[in-house]
Amino acid sequence: MVVIGAGLAGLFAARDLAAAGAAVTVVDKGRGVGGRVATRRLGPATIDHGAQFFTARSASFAAEVAGWLAAGVAAPWFTGVLGADGIVDDDGETRFRGVPAMTGIARHLAVDLDVRLGTRVAAVRADADAWHLGDDGAGAAGPPPRRADALVVTAPAPQTLALLDPAVLDPTDRLALERITYDPCLAVLALLDRPLALGPPGARRPSGEPLAWYADNQAKGVSAVPALTVHGGPATSRTFWEAPDDEVVATLVGAVPAVAAGGARVLEAQVQRWRYAQATARHAEACLVLRSGPPAVVAGDAFGEGGRIEGAARSGMAAATALAERLGLG
Numbered sequence: 001m002v003v004i005g006a007g008l009a010g011l012f013a014a015r016d017l018a019a020a021g022a023a024v025t026v027v028d029k030g031r032g033v034g035g036r037v038a039t040r041r042l043g044p045a046t047i048d049h050g051a052q053f054f055t056a057r058s059a060s061f062a063a064e065v066a067g068w069l070a071a072g073v074a075a076p077w078f079t080g081v082l083g084a085d086g087i088v089d090d091d092g093e094t095r096f097r098g099v100p101a102m103t104g105i106a107r108h109l110a111v112d113l114d115v116r117l118g119t120r121v122a123a124v125r126a127d128a129d130a131w132h133l134g135d136d137g138a139g140a141a142g143p144p145p146r147r148a149d150a151l152v153v154t155a156p157a158p159q160t161l162a163l164l165d166p167a168v169l170d171p172t173d174r175l176a177l178e179r180i181t182y183d184p185c186l187a188v189l190a191l192l193d194r195p196l197a198l199g200p201p202g203a204r205r206p207s208g209e210p211l212a213w214y215a216d217n218q219a220k221g222v223s224a225v226p227a228l229t230v231h232g233g234p235a236t237s238r239t240f241w242e243a244p245d246d247e248v249v250a251t252l253v254g255a256v257p258a259v260a261a262g263g264a265r266v267l268e269a270q271v272q273r274w275r276y277a278q279a280t281a282r283h284a285e286a287c288l289v290l291r292s293g294p295p296a297v298v299a300g301d302a303f304g305e306g307g308r309i310e311g312a313a314r315s316g317m318a319a320a321t322a323l324a325e326r327l328g329l330g
């Protein structure tokens with residue numbers, strides 16, 4: 001069977017299906033595993049530019065996080081609710097980060113899996129027995145597997161809708177996917193000439209626009225040198241979506257008080273445009289078992305409670321359970 005997407009949902013689904021005895025291939029168009037859990041090098045800096053931290057509110061995910069802590073691929077980062085001026089409410093809840101950076105958790109999950117990176121699925125069709133995966137030649141690592149007896153799709157819902165043959169998709173399933181919405185996020189990654197000197201935990205979460213988040217990756221424990229991640233708020237991200245990179249950098253970095261006050265200077269910067277950053281309208285169930293075609297389940301952070309990293313992980317696990325049941329595995 002094939003899992004489309006090596007983000008948290010896809011990796012959890014693949015891990016559990018493989019454990020149930022399935023032969024699983026994971027394909028992802030990206031160069032690394034993790035999807036929106038993303039880390040990039042910028043000169044001497046290492047920068048988490050997608051998801052910044054995660055919480056563990058359910059027993060099932062807390063057990064996974066305990067395993068990650070024991071394996072040394074996650075660590076506590078801070079406790080409490082972060083605001084514009086630091087921790088504003090000590091809710092006693094730990095916020096975790098990946099080790100050595102956020103992608104550490106995805107790499108750990110992928111270790112025993114057959115993951116084909118740089119492999120973009122362009123279209124998914126079906127006949128009576130199987131799914132057929134098409135490519136448009138854009139995949140850097142070659143075409144995806146051509147045929148799959150069962151499928152898990154974890155791309156953001158608009159991309160999943162574009163992939164699946166409309167002739168196969170049941171109208172109820174189509175409507176469920178069409179109802180899912182996301183906020184975009186413009187992210188700036190910047191190498192700094194000195195630390196932001198925010199004090200622990202090295203990050204701030206302003207409430208509103210233009211910024212949703214900024215952090216010094218060195219203070220976070222991810223980068224050897226001072227390096228900034230800035231996330232625009234949803235409205236600002238929409239407004240500046242088409243703007244040139246230098247305008248995005250000036251707008252977002254210029255809004256970071258410690259930079260605006262002349263405390264740190266940007267040496268080099270990059271922009272990442274996350275079109276589907278966080279799900280804003282989600283499907284109530286933890287995954288969607290397709291009503292028509294060969295066995296297939298759609299999963300991701302837009303399914304079930306909570307969203308985000310924990311929601312994606314739980315959705316992936318739910319997808320594996322649903323598909324294993326349908327196939328009589330395990």
Ligand SMILES: Cc1cc2nc3c(=O)[nH]c(=O)nc-3n(C[C@H](O)[C@H](O)[C@H](O)COP(=O)(O)OP(=O)(O)OC[C@H]3O[C@@H](n4cnc5c(N)ncnc54)[C@H](O)[C@@H]3O)c2cc1C
Binds near residue numbers: 036187
């Ligand atoms: C800027 C930003 C900040 C965030 N901050 C946090 C945070 O602090 N805490 C938190 O918990 N969550 C945060 N999130 C949300 C969190 O990252 C996501 O909810 C979670 O990672 C989603 O996982 P997923 O597996 O559902 O989707 P994804 O991670 O998006 O995985 C889907 C994968 O499918 C692949 N794919 C798509 N189409 C194809 C195709 N046609 N062929 C092959 N592969 C394909 C993609 O390349 C991708 O790797 C943040 C997200 C962003 C963008």
